[in-house]
Amino acid sequence: MDPGPTLDGMQAADDRFMQALQKVTGITDLSEESVRQAISEMTVEQRQALAAEAAELKKNMFEHGKEEERQLYFSTLNNEADRSGMPVGKDGEFLAKKMSSFMDxxxxxxxxxxxxxxLAAAPYLVKDALAEAQQVDAPKVGAEELERMEAALEALGADCFAAPPSPKRPPIVRRNLLLLSLHLNRKRMVEVELTEVALKASSHVVALAKRLLDMLFAYAMQRAWIKVVLAVTELQALIANGLWAFDDECKQRNKAQVAFYGLKPPKLSVRAKVNDAFPGETATLEVSVxxxxVHSADDMVAYKKMRAAEEAEVAKEAEAAEAVAVTKTAEEAEAATEAEATEAAAEATEAAGMKEAAEVAEAVEVTEAAVAVAEEVTEAAEAAEAAVANAEQQQQQQQQPTATAEVSPNLPRSPDETVGAAEAAADADCEGWWVFAECVNSRGAAPLPNGPTAHNSLIxxxxxxxxLDGPSFALRLDFPAPVGHGDYMIHVHVRSCGMVGVDARAKVPFTVRAKVHKAKRAERAAKLAAAVEPTAMPELLCAEKGGVQAVEPAGA
Structure with a gap:
């Protein structure tokens, strides 16, 4: 049973709270009356700073004595992730420190x-690169090829290489960064000669980087780092499509890739509203997109026909590859059998001059048996080829009605081309979106008293x-209203992690009303009542039976 916070721990927490109060308000007298007065006169920023300190104290009080259990839990979790080849806690801490350093x-x-x-310097990628370097027989990207990549990226002005000469980086970090940048800029580096080893290494590094981005994405949402969240979604979209920026050229390329898969380039219109609330209460943001x-019924029919034709083409290619493999296996078996027969015949011929006639006859029988086996294998191979040809003919007859289906524009499809979430969404006939609500910090970059820089937050x-055939979608997002009353602005972001240049945003004003104490409300009501007394008005119109009569104020 958990004993909870001890008396010594509670006293230490009280002392720390009083120190925090002195730090925030600057008071020196710690009497009860002085403390009450200081708290009542605190500004909104001071209240926020003190509330954060109090929350940390509460957490420390009730988690006291559980550090060993928490460490054991995280240690077990990290060990399981490490055995599965996934990022661990130190990778998340590393990325968080990098983001915090910029946010400061x-x-x-x-x-x-x-x-x-x-990403390039994360322990997860560095560890994988070192493990590969220690494998003697594993193919590696050569130093000359890395230099060619770097020169091409510098000539293009790519991110991280826009101002040559590039900064000095550790060799492993430089390699990871070059392979990541190669994936993003491959479509405009067609003239650069690259080996298959380099392309495979780039794909491998990108796959690991995606896992790190997923980890950072979840961590940033947990910490309400909206600017980091938005940056991660942009990089995820660029990686998914193999593009390098959000400029017009990349947007056009993304539209072409989306159209290639029978989809329409997204066009969104966002509306949002939120009712006013009191400090700390739950407010509701209503969003409609x-x-x-939207795809019409005819669009969906054409799209499904195109998908069916593509799937049939893929199946045909797979069957053709399987037929080639069967034929190759049969030819190898036939060649091996003929070699065995020839060897047996040679041995029989050699034995004919050395052994008796009976042995020669036995060798001849062996030769005839080997030839018979070869003939049987040849017949089996011919039967397999005939069966494959018959299956292809039947499939073509079955697919003949869909052969005239309308196909998307004839864009080149290369083995290394990626299409991001467009293809993944197409498989389920759906589009995937993220909706984020960002509360704008009205103080801008002004720091809190004795605190860090104030940022916008994800609420x-x-x-x-x-x-795909849905004309719109709507959702409701609940969030706690800020503790300080006043006017706020909320930015609603509709983001895609798989398409470039299709995001939308809306701005929504929001007011947090001040709570009025009962005594103050009674005082305001009394003042309002006094303001309408006849003696306080220069002229009062009174209704009488005969009409309206002007009444002079007292003392006139």
């Missing part, structure tokens, strides 16, 4: 180069999956 200096959205540098790119979020 700026309230802007985290730049993509900062994210890329953090209209999809101007609510929700993932949404929308059918």
């Amino acid at each position: 200096k700026s309230t802007e959205q985290t730049p993509l180069p900062v994210l890329l540098e953090a 209209a999809r101007a790119h 609510a979020q929700q993932a949404v999956s929308v059918p």
Whole structure:
């Protein structure tokens, strides 16, 4: 049974709270009356700073003595993740420190180069690269090829390489950053000669970086770091599509990729409203999103036909590859059998001059048996080829009605081309979106008293999956109203982690009303009543039976 906070712990917490109060308000007299007066005169910023300190004290009080259990839990969790090849706690701490370092200096959205540098230097990627370097027989990306990549990225002005010469980085970090940047800029580096080893290494590093981004995304939402959340969604979309920026060229490329899969480029219109609330109460944000790119019934029929044709083509290619494999296996078996027969015949011929006629006859029988086996294998191979050809002919006859289905524009499909969430959403006939609510800090970059820089915060979020033929979607997001009364602004972001340049945003004003004490309300009511007394008015109109009569005020 947990004994809870001890008396010594509670006394230490009280002392720490009083120290925090002195630090925030600057009072020196710690009498009860002085403390009450200081608390009543605190500003909104001071109340927020003191509330944060009190929450930390409460957490320390009720978690006292459970540190060993918590450490054991996290240790077990990290060990399981490490055995599964997933990021562990130190990777999250590393990324969080990198983000915090930037946030200490700026309230802007985290730049993509900062994210890329953090990913390349994360322990998760460094450990994997070192393990690969220690494998003697494993193919590796050569130093000359890395230099060619770096020169090409510098010539393009890519992120992290825009101002040559590039800064000195540890070799492993430089390698990871080059392979990440190669994936993002591959479509405009077609003239650079790259080996298959480099392309595979780039794909591997990107797969690991996606896991780190998922970890950072979850951590940033937990800490309400809205600027980090938005930056992560942008980088996820760029990685998913193999693009390098949110400029017009990349947006057009993304539209072409979306159209290639029979989808319409998203066009969203966002509306939102929120009712006023009192400090600390639960407020509700209502969001409605209209999809101007909704698929009609004819669009869905054409889209499904196109998908069926693509799936049939993939199945045909798989069957053809299987037929080639069967034929190759049969040819290898036939060649091996003929070699065995030839060897047996040679041995029989050699034995003919050395052994008796009976042995020669036995060798001839062995040769004839080997030839018979070879003929049987050849017949089996021919039968397999005939069966495959017959299956292909039947499939073509079955697919003939869909052969005239309308196909999306003839864009080149290369093995290394990625389409991001567009293809994944198409598989389920749905689009995936994130909706984030950002509360704008009215103080801007002004720091709190004795505190860090004040940032905008993430107050609510929700993932949404929308059918392609759905004209709109709506949702309600609940969030606690700020503790300080006044006017606020909320930015509603509708974001895609798989498509570039399709995000939408709306601004919603929001008021937190001040709570009026009962005594103050009674005082205001009394003042209002006194303001309408006849003696306090220069002229009063009174209704009488005969009409309206002007009454002179007293003392006139």
